[in-house]
Amino acid sequence: MFDIWLLFLMAFAGGLIALISFITILGRKIAEPKDELQKKVQGLEEEVERLKNNRD
Known part of the structure; x- marks a missing residue:
């Protein structure tokens, strides 16, 4: 009986x-x-900031 419970628990x-x-x-x-x-x-936010800086 103990073996069955052990298998069930595992x-x-x-x-x-x-x-x-x-x-x-x-x-x-x-x-x-x-x-x-x-x-x-x-990456897109950094590119937008770079483009804004280049425009000025």
Whole structure:
């Protein structure tokens, strides 16, 4: 009887770890484009400032 509970506990722990890993990976995939977009916006803002300075 103890063996069954031990197997169940190990399976449950493995499933929990897999779920946490999946959520973490999904969160990174969602945040990754946001970071890339922020870098592009920063680059465009710097270019606008440079163009304004060249115009004067």
